Amino acid sequence: MREHPRQGPRAAFRGWRAHRPFWGGLLLTLGGGEILLTEKASLKVVMHIGMQGLAGYLLPALMLILGLLILFNPGQRLFYSLTGILVSLGTWLTSNLGGFFVGLLLGAVGSCLAFGWLPDQEPRVSRRRRRKEARAARNPAQGAGEPA
Template identity: 80%
Template sequence: MPGRPRGNLRPAFRRWRAGRPFWGGLLLALGGAEILLTLKASLDVILHVGMQGLAGYLLPAVMLLCGLLVLFNPTQRLFYSVIGVLVSLGTWLTSNLGGFFVGLLLGVVGSCLAFGWLPDQEPRVSRRRRRKAARAAKTAIPAQP
């Protein structure tokens, strides 16, 4: 993209990311991708626990899809995150113990982050800024005799 200045991409991405549960959707999608990749591991690494048929591929694909839907359709994040956590827990039985626990944990944590995201919440003020504001307020008020 030679026509666009490079400095405009970062603020645009930050605005886009601020309007959606970015980290929750990303972790959920990464969990699904990790489980799909562990299904293709060599035979020395694979654990054959549970059903190894269509469900072994279907549940991580649904995780990946829910993660992408949380990112690109944040208005329905509650539904997608509930489906994501249920499917993540289901991979325990179907997909190499949830991708050797890594994909399972990524999916559960990502779903919880997406579920708990509040779109209209103001950004938190850091403890340092609160202390500075309290000190400034204390020094600004003159002592009354």
């Protein structure tokens, strides 16, 4: 018999997600996608306007790419997240106020989450569990199941 139980796709995804700044990359990607979807000018008009019009599409596309890079290459997350926050703030000027502030906020929050993520950090213990462990340490007899 095998000593490791077979993992399903959900458990495999949770394991993959735990080793990267998942929510930061996802929010940055969603912010870039939202800004791209709110652009109303066609590519023909953008090329006629010039560089300012092209930046309206270039910066959100870069946000989308940076979010995906954070997800699939978390080793370089600091560079990607710093670039992502600068690009997100730049969309305020070039892309309908950053996708009417929604894409700008998603990109900024995602970049900050990715920047602050620490690899190989122990999961936080809930307050309830800490209190329970503290009570058990003070009263070893009560922690063993004896009534107080």
